[in-house]
Amino acid sequence: GAGVSQSPSNKVTEKGKDVELRCDPISGHTALYWYRQSLGQGLEFLIYFQGNSAPDKSGLPSDRFSAERTGGSVSTLTIQRTQQEDSAVYLCASARGQGSYEQYFGPGTRLTVT
């Protein structure tokens, strides 16, 4: 079966532009997480979706960041008015449930803001 897929794999954008990053989780996984990996901050949690519950947005660094999950499957992370400090690898993970369930990670999207 397919794993978690993310697109695009690389994205270069100019400062001030908006970007959308996509995550396709493993079929049947109800939990979906976004993380950011950067040199200065390491791996940071951004947002969590579980089924039809309200998402946990506690890790989003600013109101320029938002995410949605349509139909309990595909998720899109949107960054508006990108800044150079947004340059990082954005990782998506899915799991069969919350808590102790293993999270399966996608390969990530490398975002470079010039």
Next chain:
Amino acid sequence: AQSVTQLGSHVSVSEGALVLLRCNYSSSVPPYLFWYVQYPNQGLQLLLKYTSAATLVKGINGFEAEFKKSETSFHLTKPSAHMSDAAEYFCAVSDRGSSNTGKLIFGQGTTLQVKP
């Protein structure tokens, strides 16, 4: 609040030598602990996890880790390093607070170098 500290951002061992990567955690509730490995330009892959069953956990590729509550540690070991073990390793604790989201709180990572 939960946190993880990995001692040593870089560890270098010779092929065939013991691998020891250190991880200490802080948690106000019994923790769920994980070790992930990341190869260059790839996502994270689970090596092993502790979820309050046996304190000695065996994972993939010959790795194991021991949960020691008294020392708040979850160190990763492998008896004999292979060249293919060269990668970055992350220790993580799962959120088990009131929201119990399972979000992972990661350590800063340890890069393992294996010398021939």
